Amino acid sequence: MTAWEKALEAIREAGDVVLFLHRRPDGDSVGSNLAMALALLRMGKAVKIVSQDPVPPYLQGLPGADLIRAPQGEPETFSLALALDCADKERTGMALPWLEGAKRVVNVDHHSSNTLFGHINVVDPAASATGELVYRLLTDLEVPLDGAMAKNLYVAILTDTGSFSFSNTTPWAHRIAAHLLEMGVRPAEVAEEVFGSRSEAGLRLWGRAIGRLQREGEGRLVWSYLSQEDFQELGVDAAEGEGIAQELRRLEGVEGAFFFREEAPGLWRVSLRSRGLLNVAELASLFGGGGHPRAAGLTWQGTLEEGSRKLLAEALRLLAEVKS
């Protein structure tokens, strides 16, 4: 019997099942778990979903979201723990005892880094999303899909493929999406709900940041800023400035994009983004920050003039090293 068949059997046999959102749950985690939970309920089983962290606002409208509970009190014992989209068991966070207390653990995931922590492991890195695997499980379990399950699966695939645009997008992701649209999913409404709306204040901040955009190093570096004054004038929190560095990186010819936002007077939070040539994790570390090679951050205490001048100088130096 394959792991897939064993997983199907374990699900069929279990009378009570516990499911888990991973820490800082995303669309694939919430969508996959809700679709599975609704299907298990339909099959007549007792189901709980436990989650250390709350569901983010943009996913709270998903059907069945009210089934999700914090892992409070004594862990209950279930005949089956079904972990979806968790690369390792620690991803369940404070819900881990609920997983470890179960008689059987089935681990269904698409991360290649999965540690195979289950008694049964169905790990398919070729799948675009765990939602794709859940769709196939439900098909084989012969659960009739309803609109609620369809919407959850659609959100799982939509978010993990960046609206079908990331390199992990498979023909299967599209075929499943086709079926889910036939089940009544409305793509524009879901996209609006999930990727949604921009606030006017956020847009005006962006307009100001563009107006101040500066380029250096023959255009290979771009930077801009928003000050405390900007946030106060537009009546928004400095957190609204998130994502601007990411947008600046999209400029033609840019290797590195830096965005300064003044979180408190003289205290600048700097986001660094790269297209790959410039290692911004290394750059950030020179200023006591850190992150990934393409996305990093640092905090600068002092004047914008000095901070930007030093950061750009180091960035140009690192870029020159790459080229030589």
Added chain:
Amino acid sequence: MTAWEKALEAIREAGDVVLFLHRRPDGDSVGSNLAMALALLRMGKAVKIVSQDPVPPYLQGLPGADLIRAPQGEPETFSLALALDCADKERTGMALPWLEGAKRVVNVDHHSSNTLFGHINVVDPAASATGELVYRLLTDLEVPLDGAMAKNLYVAILTDTGSFSFSNTTPWAHRIAAHLLEMGVRPAEVAEEVFGSRSEAGLRLWGRAIGRLQREGEGRLVWSYLSQEDFQELGVDAAEGEGIAQELRRLEGVEGAFFFREEAPGLWRVSLRSRGLLNVAELASLFGGGGHPRAAGLTWQGTLEEGSRKLLAEALRLLAEVKS
């Protein structure tokens, strides 16, 4: 014989075919025409694509783009003019004599406002993109798809569905995309190529447009503009302003977004976008324009003040009718 069958027959019989990009060509226009042109060449026919306007930079990398010519000199006579994605024959711009001089005109489109100007008209407003119709035509013509055709069809569908997120996205769009990925299309590379980079000038235009953003009707309408002066100062073509209305529509609470761009002194091209409640095709038609219920356009000759005032007044009137 259905119009579909007649169209297939006309294509099969023609030895020489002329195709047309519509004015200000977009991804569906360029992708559909290139896919069809490559297929016709494969079928052994003589093919020309004529286009009044140049192919925008983000689409110039599409395979076969070198087949596109400006309609210069005496119009040549073709046995078949195949108009793809043109709602009316004037959309061919200065290439119109090439269409009118052909012995037969086949009109394939998905705009509900299509004027049925062909001898044979295949108009399917349920199709997400003309690229979807071209895919089906090529299937029925039994042309073996290659990677070049696949990429063109993918771009046609990708751009007209906003990466599979607009309300016009059909199960068919996804099924076709699944097949095109199997033919070798790389979704992340195409997304980067097509949506990827922003020009600095384009970004600065956007910054100015945001700075002038105005809201009416308790915020349900938003509008902005860019003048000839803006385009001249930033040294870019007015075509760079495309897409701004689409972005404005994403503002929280907005039902309708209008964007005016001055293409020549006193000549304003207006893009209208709606979230669904406001029928912008109807609105545009009041000013001699047209399009889809959620995406339409019109041309205004006169002052910005008068144009915006009249357009907003009619939009508020239509919105009030919807609510009552």
